[in-house]
Amino acid sequence: MAETLKDQQALRLVNIEKYFGSVCALKNINLEVDRNEIVGLIGDNGAGKSTLVKILTGVYPPTSGDLYIGNHKVDPRTYSVTQAYALGIETVYQDKSLGEKQALWRNFFIGREIVHRFGFINVRKEKEIAREIMVNTIGFRGRGITVDSRASKLSGGERQGVAIGRAMHFEADLIILDEPTVALSLKEVRKVLNFVHKIKEAGKASIYISHNIADVYEIADRFIVIDRGEIVAGIQKAEISLKELDEFLLEYSHGLKDKAGQ
Amino acid sequence: MSRMKFRLGFLGRLEGLPIGIVLAVLYIVFVFTAPSVFTGYRIYMSFFQTVPPMLVLALGLTFIITAGEIDLSFPAVVALAGFVFTWVFKTFHTTWGAFVLALAAGAVVGYINGLLVARLRVPSIMATLATQFFWYGVTILIAGGLQINIDDVIPTAIHAIFVGRLFGVFPAQALWALGLTVLFWFILNRHRFGEAVMFIGDNAEVARVMGINVEASRMRLFVMHGVIAAFAGLLLTLEINVFYPTQGQGMLLPVMAAVFIGGTSIAGGQGVLVGTFFGSYIIGSLEAGVVATGIGGYWVQLVEGLVMAASVILNVVIGEEGLSALSRAARKWAVPEPPDARPRSRGGASG
Numbered sequence: 001m002a003e004t005l006k007d008q009q010a011l012r013l014v015n016i017e018k019y020f021g022s023v024c025a026l027k028n029i030n031l032e033v034d035r036n037e038i039v040g041l042i043g044d045n046g047a048g049k050s051t052l053v054k055i056l057t058g059v060y061p062p063t064s065g066d067l068y069i070g071n072h073k074v075d076p077r078t079y080s081v082t083q084a085y086a087l088g089i090e091t092v093y094q095d096k097s098l099g100e101k102q103a104l105w106r107n108f109f110i111g112r113e114i115v116h117r118f119g120f121i122n123v124r125k126e127k128e129i130a131r132e133i134m135v136n137t138i139g140f141r142g143r144g145i146t147v148d149s150r151a152s153k154l155s156g157g158e159r160q161g162v163a164i165g166r167a168m169h170f171e172a173d174l175i176i177l178d179e180p181t182v183a184l185s186l187k188e189v190r191k192v193l194n195f196v197h198k199i200k201e202a203g204k205a206s207i208y209i210s211h212n213i214a215d216v217y218e219i220a221d222r223f224i225v226i227d228r229g230e231i232v233a234g235i236q237k238a239e240i241s242l243k244e245l246d247e248f249l250l251e252y253s254h255g256l257k258d259k260a261g262q
Numbered sequence: 263m264s265r266m267k268f269r270l271g272f273l274g275r276l277e278g279l280p281i282g283i284v285l286a287v288l289y290i291v292f293v294f295t296a297p298s299v300f301t302g303y304r305i306y307m308s309f310f311q312t313v314p315p316m317l318v319l320a321l322g323l324t325f326i327i328t329a330g331e332i333d334l335s336f337p338a339v340v341a342l343a344g345f346v347f348t349w350v351f352k353t354f355h356t357t358w359g360a361f362v363l364a365l366a367a368g369a370v371v372g373y374i375n376g377l378l379v380a381r382l383r384v385p386s387i388m389a390t391l392a393t394q395f396f397w398y399g400v401t402i403l404i405a406g407g408l409q410i411n412i413d414d415v416i417p418t419a420i421h422a423i424f425v426g427r428l429f430g431v432f433p434a435q436a437l438w439a440l441g442l443t444v445l446f447w448f449i450l451n452r453h454r455f456g457e458a459v460m461f462i463g464d465n466a467e468v469a470r471v472m473g474i475n476v477e478a479s480r481m482r483l484f485v486m487h488g489v490i491a492a493f494a495g496l497l498l499t500l501e502i503n504v505f506y507p508t509q510g511q512g513m514l515l516p517v518m519a520a521v522f523i524g525g526t527s528i529a530g531g532q533g534v535l536v537g538t539f540f541g542s543y544i545i546g547s548l549e550a551g552v553v554a555t556g557i558g559g560y561w562v563q564l565v566e567g568l569v570m571a572a573s574v575i576l577n578v579v580i581g582e583e584g585l586s587a588l589s590r591a592a593r594k595w596a597v598p599e600p601p602d603a604r605p606r607s608r609g610g611a612s613g
Contacts (some may be wrong), residue, residue, distance in 0.1 A: 081470075
């Protein structure tokens with residue numbers, strides 16, 4: 001069947017387009033992500049990165065095009081956040097991953113509570129698993145943070161750690177990180193990058209979106225450059241050094257201006 | 263040692279503790295200043311009779327405020343539900359049918375509030391202010407502005423069940439209100455609906471990306487509050503055996519005060535139902551208490567204002583954080599911390 005994917009692919013987008021009214025936000029997006037591959041998505045503000053993320057996670061439907069996740073062809077009309085979870089896509093957002101005033105154990109299971117009959121939450125079990133994730137998956141040790149701590153007590157990097165740990169616990173095959181390090185101190189950024197390395201070690205795939213070329217370069221196996229709603233380049237890490245990538249992006253943005261002037 | 267830790271930690275997390283202390287202090291003061299009244303049981307039976315409708319309303323409002331919304335229309339539901347009950351009872355001589363229809367009327371009002379707030383995105387303070395006027399208007403219009411006596415409801419089972427006197431003295435509605443407090447505590451703190459309400463009040467965008475159906479949850483919330491308010495209206499109507507078209511008016515601010523002095527924050531994201539329970543009894547006891555002390559009726563509002571201000575300040579200053587900080591400190595006095603176990607300041611996740 002044409003719809004069956006090669007086994008090593010976590011995600012495939014075919015000719016995805018997205019219009020908001022008559023405004024074209026994404027055009028001709030063709031993208032494949034292999035299992036256990038980390039793809040760095042690079043682009044300026046307004047390039048369409050966030051729109052792409054929202055399509056992948058089921059927040060918006062695409063206007064046209066096909067979306068394959070794992071071995072499934074997804075029907076864009078019924079695709080939703082819940083279905084994205086079911087198909088193994090998890091997202092870590094810049095700032096909207098955790099409920100600030102809520103205990104960490106609630107933050108781990110929000111939207112996917114472990115429940116008894118009639119929808120009452122199995123608090124004991126949720127706390128047990130949350131504790132397990134905190135110690136073993138993300139390596140929080142001691143330091144006064146427990147599963148009962150409120151998310152507001154955590155530093156920015158720790159919050160992203162919780163969000164990444166949550167994604168890994170729910171057996172995500174593909175973890176999308178949408179600007180996870182914006183507004184963090186350098187030390188906190190380092191922590192987040194360490195968490196992302198754990199995604200790779202665990203054999204999962206990831207799409208890492210950032211403005212910071214150095215971070216993307218460290219993390220990703222392959223870079224996708226997106227501009228004005230279109231993919232304009234795809235480069236393997238082996239083919240390019242950080243300096244070259246940086247120069248390429250600079251040249252590219254100048255080159256584009258030249259082309260526009262022709 | 264670890265048992266000690268557990269106990270102190272538990273104290274810190276005890277819900278509604280500050281406001282419970284305020285209630286206890288208040289009653290102790292009343293016992294000393296008005297001993298003839300407050301050492302007898304009658305005054306307490308009278309509170310158990312008058313506070314429950316307000317408490318039930320406050321429970322529902324706690325959910326609404328936890329979700330980051332507000333509902334000003336519930337006093338009108340108190341009137342509408344009272345009318346529906348008395349009218350159906352008078353016309354068809356059915357008590358349970360009247361009861362169900364009155365709750366359904368509350369659900370309809372809640373559903374319309376939900377449509378306005380969740381679907382059309384009208385800010386809830388504006389939407390429910392409008393519906394408050396509208397439903398009072400509807401009630402007065404169809405009732406012709408008249409009150410309806412239903413003395414013949416007294417011998418019925420529904421009257422005995424909801425507002426009867428256990429052992430001849432204890433008002434049944436106090437048990438209903440207590441039972442609902444326990445039920446709603448479990449719904450808010452232990453049910454996935456309650457968790458959704460808290461996350462929506464905390465940050466609706468987080469709730470949405472985590473897969474919660476924000477719109478449907480808000481709808482359910484307003485319908486639930488409509489039904490709760492209708493039930494409160496029924497307790498009121500059954501207790502006094504009369505419907506009057508302005509019933510419920512004047513309950514808006516005391517009920518809001520009960521929620522806020524209970525420790526639920528206007529910012530949303532957290533609801534303290536135990537605090538609401540104590541807060542309702544404080545608000546409901548103040549007037550009678552102050553009058554009983556004999557300092558004169560003109561003092562009532564002033565003392566009410568002082569107690570409310572003190573409670574709110576107490577909640578803000580030594581609220582949940584403060585108490586847990588206190589229990590941490592107490593733990594340190596009991597078991598000195600090793601020198602290197604510093605409180606978290608450099609973060610705990612270094613891979």
